[in-house]
Amino acid sequence: MTSPLSSPADAPTSFRPDEGFARELDRSDPLGRFAEEFEIPRAADIAHPEGPAAAGDERSIYLCGNSLGCMPRRARALVQRELDDWARLGVEAHLHGQSPWLPYHEQLRGPLGRLVGAHDHEVVAMNSLTVNLHLLMISFYRPTPDRYRIVIEDSAFPSDSYAVQSQAALHARSVGFDPASAIIRLTPRVGEYHLRTEDVLRVLEEHSASIALVMLGGVNYLTGQFMDIPVITAAGRRLGCVVGWDLAHAAGNVPLRLHDWDVDWAAWCSYKYLNAGPGAVAGAFVHDRHLRDPSLPRLAGWWGNDPATRFRMGPDFVPVPRADAWALSNPPILSMAPLVASLELFDRAGMEALRRKSLTLTAYFEWWIDRLNGQNPVRTIRILTPRDSAQRGCHLSLELPGRGRDAMDALRRAGVVCDFREPNVIRMAPVPLYNSFMDVYRAAQVLARL
Numbered sequence: 260m261t262s263p264l265s266s267p268a269d270a271p272t273s274f275r276p277d278e279g280f281a282r283e284l285d286r287s288d289p290l291g292r293f294a295e296e297f298e299i300p301r302a303a304d305i306a307h308p309e310g311p312a313a314a315g316d317e318r319s320i321y322l323c324g325n326s327l328g329c330m331p332r333r334a335r336a337l338v339q340r341e342l343d344d345w346a347r348l349g350v351e352a353h354l355h356g357q358s359p360w361l362p363y364h365e366q367l368r369g370p371l372g373r374l375v376g377a378h379d380h381e382v383v384a385m386n387s388l389t390v391n392l393h394l395l396m397i398s399f400y401r402p403t404p405d406r407y408r409i410v411i412e413d414s415a416f417p418s419d420s421y422a423v424q425s426q427a428a429l430h431a432r433s434v435g436f437d438p439a440s441a442i443i444r445l446t447p448r449v450g451e452y453h454l455r456t457e458d459v460l461r462v463l464e465e466h467s468a469s470i471a472l473v474m475l476g477g478v479n480y481l482t483g484q485f486m487d488i489p490v491i492t493a494a495g496r497r498l499g500c501v502v503g504w505d506l507a508h509a510a511g512n513v514p515l516r517l518h519d520w521d522v523d524w525a526a527w528c529s530y531k532y533l534n535a536g537p538g539a540v541a542g543a544f545v546h547d548r549h550l551r552d553p554s555l556p557r558l559a560g561w562w563g564n565d566p567a568t569r570f571r572m573g574p575d576f577v578p579v580p581r582a583d584a585w586a587l588s589n590p591p592i593l594s595m596a597p598l599v600a601s602l603e604l605f606d607r608a609g610m611e612a613l614r615r616k617s618l619t620l621t622a623y624f625e626w627w628i629d630r631l632n633g634q635n636p637v638r639t640i641r642i643l644t645p646r647d648s649a650q651r652g653c654h655l656s657l658e659l660p661g662r663g664r665d666a667m668d669a670l671r672r673a674g675v676v677c678d679f680r681e682p683n684v685i686r687m688a689p690v691p692l693y694n695s696f697m698d699v700y701r702a703a704q705v706l707a708r709l
């Protein structure tokens with residue numbers, strides 16, 4: 260099986276600094292028309308978000324799809340359709356709406372499966388990300404007195420840290436282990452920002468007898484590092500660990516083949532690269548080999564029951580042999596509608612084409628930063644994301660000279676939307692679905708002025 264990290268990046272190696280060059284790249288971009296499918300906030304609104312609407316129609320340079328993706332235009336119509344059906348039909352819309360609510364979530368299986376490289380029955384849209392991490396750990400973190408540890412990255416998103424610590428605490432007393440020693444946090448080598456795959460594998464081997472679960476971010480939220488999912492998964496499983504992935508920053512950002520990579524389980528949110536709106540319904544993957552395992556403990560609810568018997572309203576849970584078995588409640592239709600709108604766009608564009616553009620777009624951005632640094636060697640911008648494009652998604656994490664928060668505010672006033680993470684990291688994400696090469700060009704001009 261080939262690792263995505265071993266495939267050569269096909270980004271061009273020579274860029275030019277003139278505006279015409281960016282326009283040329285945009286003209287030859289087969290995905291350029293997708294920007295029209297999105298509402299991109301206006302620069303004037305971004306510059307003064309608290310004030311009255313200012314004049315000016317110019318779009319902002321929205322480089323924050325890693326935090327909250329822009330709104331697909333069709334989301335409005337799809338949400339409106341559900342409101343209309345609710346108004347017109349009430350409870351009857353479950354069966355007789357334009358897109359009946361009872362099977363509403365089923366239309367997401369195909370697009371989600373294609374997005375993460377899974378079979379339809381291995382994916383489900385439900386809940387939110389941290390909830391799904393917990394639900395899946397109830398099934399897949401089954402500590403024993405000897406094997407009870409969970410491996411995460413030291414730079415894991417705080418919610419992930421809390422989730423694994425509380426899962427360990429949940430079992431510690433009844434199983435009999437010390438929760439204080441339950442979490443292994445992977446740190447880069449001294450002086451380095453990223454984890455080397457060989458170092459991850461060494462830790463797994465050293466502690467394999469005590470590791471129950473490996474749960475890493477597919478793309479690290481802080482550094483943007485794209486981990487070698489197939490290699491780490493294979494090593495972890497060979498050593499007898501369960502391997503799950505948090506794909507919050509990977510889903511919709513990098514091509515994934517979860518089924519072929521033999522990943523045990525994964526979870527992701529949908530409001531970042533998947534553009535499904537604030538608090539959107541998240542996603543989960545459970546590998547086929549676990550779907551018929553009756554020994555798996557799980558928290559059950561009626562939406563995980565086999566739909567064939569669900570409405571007999573019997574007392575005993577019969578899990579459906581699909582990832583849906585982890586669903587608890589009937590899903591929130593109004594917040595699923597934007598996800599339907601967004602995943603249609605991913606299906607039309609295709610992850611492979613998006614990745615091709617993404618490699619070039621981010622390489623162009625990186626080239627600009629190197630160029631600015633060459634022009635101003637005193638106040639350089641440090642790139643914290645791996646330089647090897649195969650080891651990153653679209654976003655670059657930057658350390659700007661001075662206080663990151665001030666820089667972010669200045670960028671915002673200039674119409675560039677990005678985000679800031681403690682201690683001093685600015686993340687800028689040119690996303691291939693709605694960002695253009697001109698966006699990167701203009702962002703570079705703003706950075707140069709700052």
Ligand SMILES: *Cc1c(COP(=O)(O)O)cnc(C)c1O
Pocket residue numbers: 387388389390415416418419476480505507508528
């Ligand atoms: C964004 C993000 C979260 C957020 O969790 P929610 O439950 O959706 O609020 C958690 N983990 C990671 C790695 C993230 O990037």
